[in-house]
Amino acid sequence: MPSNKSVSDAPIVQFTNCRILRDHQLQRITVTGHAYLLHMVQMAPELDMCDCPSREDLWVREGKILNPEKLFFDEKGSADVQLDCKDSIIAPGFIDVQINGGFGVDFSLATDDFKSGIDLVSQKILSHGVTSFCPTLVTSPPSVYHQVLPQISVRNGGAHGAGILGAHLEGPFISKEKKGAHPEHCLRTFEAGAFQDLLATYGSLDCVQIVTLAPEMRRSSEVIRELTKRGICVSLGHSVANLSQAEEAVQHGATFITHLFNAMLPFHHRDPGIVGLLTSDKIPSGRRVFYGMISDGIHTNPAALRIAHRAHPKGLVLVTDAIAGMGLAPGRHTLGQQVVEIDGLNTYIAGTKTLSGSVATMDTCVRHFQEATGCSVETALEAASLHPAQLLGIEHKKGTLNYDSDADFLMLNDSLYVRATYIAGEEVWRQDVLGM
Numbered sequence: 001m002p003s004n005k006s007v008s009d010a011p012i013v014q015f016t017n018c019r020i021l022r023d024h025q026l027q028r029i030t031v032t033g034h035a036y037l038l039h040m041v042q043m044a045p046e047l048d049m050c051d052c053p054s055r056e057d058l059w060v061r062e063g064k065i066l067n068p069e070k071l072f073f074d075e076k077g078s079a080d081v082q083l084d085c086k087d088s089i090i091a092p093g094f095i096d097v098q099i100n101g102g103f104g105v106d107f108s109l110a111t112d113d114f115k116s117g118i119d120l121v122s123q124k125i126l127s128h129g130v131t132s133f134c135p136t137l138v139t140s141p142p143s144v145y146h147q148v149l150p151q152i153s154v155r156n157g158g159a160h161g162a163g164i165l166g167a168h169l170e171g172p173f174i175s176k177e178k179k180g181a182h183p184e185h186c187l188r189t190f191e192a193g194a195f196q197d198l199l200a201t202y203g204s205l206d207c208v209q210i211v212t213l214a215p216e217m218r219r220s221s222e223v224i225r226e227l228t229k230r231g232i233c234v235s236l237g238h239s240v241a242n243l244s245q246a247e248e249a250v251q252h253g254a255t256f257i258t259h260l261f262n263a264m265l266p267f268h269h270r271d272p273g274i275v276g277l278l279t280s281d282k283i284p285s286g287r288r289v290f291y292g293m294i295s296d297g298i299h300t301n302p303a304a305l306r307i308a309h310r311a312h313p314k315g316l317v318l319v320t321d322a323i324a325g326m327g328l329a330p331g332r333h334t335l336g337q338q339v340v341e342i343d344g345l346n347t348y349i350a351g352t353k354t355l356s357g358s359v360a361t362m363d364t365c366v367r368h369f370q371e372a373t374g375c376s377v378e379t380a381l382e383a384a385s386l387h388p389a390q391l392l393g394i395e396h397k398k399g400t401l402n403y404d405s406d407a408d409f410l411m412l413n414d415s416l417y418v419r420a421t422y423i424a425g426e427e428v429w430r431q432d433v434l435g436m
């Protein structure tokens with residue numbers, strides 16, 4: 001059929017023979033799909049049915065997902081290139097909102113060459129299906145924030161690596177009792193002029209996307225309000241807050257819980273603490289609280305993972321909390337000011353049994369989550385894509401395969417192993433052995 005691309009001359013790529021995750025479901029060529037094609041031909045009898053775009057295919061132009069109906073009827077356009085996905089699942093790229101480093105790189109270490117480190121990590125995590133992330137800094141002295149944060153900038157992903165959505169600052173305004181792997185001598189409290197002190201500590205909030213703090217600290221409400229006002233997501237964690245303190249923080253604007261169950265009070269039926277937010281009836285209407293889960297089989301018992309998932313499935317956000325040792329052989333690595341020992345999937349502060357981040361990859365977490373909860377493939381994939389995008393308020397462009405979204409997506413097999421990673425419609429990683 002003649003191509004009249006009135007909107008753009010950019011090439012149009014049609015990914016065929018795939019199952020797209022859209023509207024919470026894997027779309028298949030179905031009887032309904034076939035009926036839809038017939039319907040389209042009836043609407044435009046001059047056209048050949050073979051030319052009709054299938055809704056079950058993925059169409060991409062200029063890095064965005066295209067609505068094939070608009071292309072077909074309004075522009076009379078068709079695909080320039082067709083790519084056979086060999087029955088792969090196509091899902092939105094994963095978004096990791098808590099990752100401390102990997103491949104020997106520790107984001108919390110002050111260095112003037114931060115760029116080469118973050119470039120390496122963003123490149124390597126493409127093979128895990130991560131197409132954008134929030135580099136995370138654990139509690140550090142102000143000098144580290146001052147040196148590192150100006151070297152982080154929000155940027156799009158591409159062949160060079162996953163996109164950077166902004167930094168996640170975990171601490172130093174957290175509880176001494178629940179410090180976990182964070183160095184005690186760097187912890188801070190909110191004193192008079194709390195928000196100014198936070199600004200002075202971090203130096204700048206320009207590239208900051210998430211701040212994890214302990215809401216039981218005095219003056220936390222005003223800090224939460226100030227951060228929220230600036231579009232920064234406030235997450236509750238490393239905290240001994242009771243439920244009413246946690247609810248108050250949410251009422252002031254907090255929307256996230258940092259690695260649920262870890263580094264907070266254990267669930268108690270008379271005061272379930274931060275965990276109680278999952279079923280609280282004091283969440284302002286129209287708001288959703290999200291919670292991070294490190295689904296590596298170490299940080300959370302599968303039964304606890306199931307409890308959280310069943311109580312509040314739409315809030316579950318998979319995070320890796322990966323540290324420098326992720327992707328490397330077991331041994332000693334750093335996490336900011338601390339030395340960490342890695343033994344298999346266990347990561348401890350050297351000489352202790354204090355867990356300190358993980359060495360799990362995002363694709364492993366997705367598979368473990370699905371196995372542990374018995375949830376659907378769709379649910380497992382959305383916990384690593386749609387939900388983190390909703391948390392950050394970017395679901396209009398990331399975390400879904402809706403029309404006009406960024407074409408950041410993955411091809412996966414039925415066991416949820418990543419076969420290929422695409423950013424803005426370009427292939428940025430592919431598993432060689434499958435010869436796809």
Ligand SMILES: [Zn+2]
Nearest residue numbers: 170180259263
């Ligand atoms: Zn933590």
